[in-house]
Amino acid sequence: MAVRANPTLRQRRLGSELRRLREQAGLGGSQLAQRLGISPGQMTQMETAKIGVSPERLRMVASACNSLNQPLIDALANMASDRRKGWWEEYRGTLTTDFLEVAELEGHAVRLSICTTTYMPGLLQTDAYASAVFARVFPPLSADELGVRTSFRIRRQEIVRSGETPLRAFIHEAALRMQFGGPKVLADQLGALLEDSERTGISVRAVPFAVDTFPGAGENLTFAEGAVPELDTIQMDVSQGALFFDSPADLAKHRAIFSRLDSTALSEEESRDFIRSIMKVVKASYA
Incomplete structure (x- = not known):
């Protein structure tokens, strides 16, 4: 996956929300990466919006973080799936x-x-x-x-x-x-x-x-x-x-x-x- 040089505001917000889910679960980046079966570097790149995240991967993150906020998870999944340019x-x-x-x-x-x-x-x-x-x-x-x-x-x-x-x-x-x-x-x-x-x-x-x-x-x-x-x-x-x-x-x-x-x-x-x-x-x- 290509690394983004300049993530947009919305892409950065999606990444920060992933980080917030992880922190609320009390997990470190390496811990969550291990649960997801990805490298710690990939986890960092997702949270800094350097790479994108699919709706499916986002729901995996939410599940690994034991998040029960379904409206927020659905809204984040919609953000992840929306690739239209403004x-x-x-x-x-x-x-x-x-x-x-x-x-x-x-x-x-x-x-x-x-x-x-x-x-x-x-x-x-x-x-x-x-x-x-x-x-x-x-x-x-x-x-x-x-x-x-x-x-x-x-x-x-x-x-x-x-x-x-x-x-x-x-x-x-x-x-x-x-x-x-x-x-x-x-x-x-x-x-x-x-x-x-x-x-x-x-x-x-x-x-x-x-x-x-x-x-x-x-x-x-x-x-x-x-x-x-x-x-x-x-x-x-x-x-x-x-x-x-x-x-x-x-x-x-x-x-x-x-x-x-x-x-x-x-x-x-x-x-x-x-x-x-x-x-x-x-x-x-x-x-």
Whole structure:
């Protein structure tokens, strides 16, 4: 079997879940390899996603680890059998891996929850707004790079605009007022956000400055739900790119964060009224 040079995010997650099954069973890599009748090196390569694992081999691993979590085992077997390439692979070699992995995460999610504090969620940005966000990158991008990044971001939006993947977006007032590209671009973005908020499967909730506490402040977060809760993933935007977390402790923490957001944010209708009030002020600045 050929060794993968650069395993994808999903392949790495499958490998880490194999390792988690082994560790929960209290087995060392060599012990499990012996039970499976493979070499310790093969076991390591499976867990690091350097080589693939068949659904049959995966079920053998689960059995050897005495795992009784059938929903998780079935979900992992489905991951192992899915060899389809996502549309984002067309951009490999053109964009950095961070861009591809964010799209890959979104493409396989059952539901997405987003919390933003500095700019509109990428899945709800207009073309002009997205272009203005990328235009602020330093060192500056070339016109070609700017165009590719913008078109890639717009293409990512198909999964939520089509209703294929439900989206909850909690947007802080700071992000609603922050200008990228000037007031006209922001006003158009707010208008598009209102339209998206009426779409089936998209929920937009505003978090005003007046809210006493804002969990996760300063972080733009995405909580991507998997086929089972154990396969949920958190993605965080940082200046260096995208970070991904999937430990049980991290998942529990961020489930609590989004639960608190759900209880503190404005309702969907209140949010629309709030966004309209901001849009009115922005439009007045260039009328």
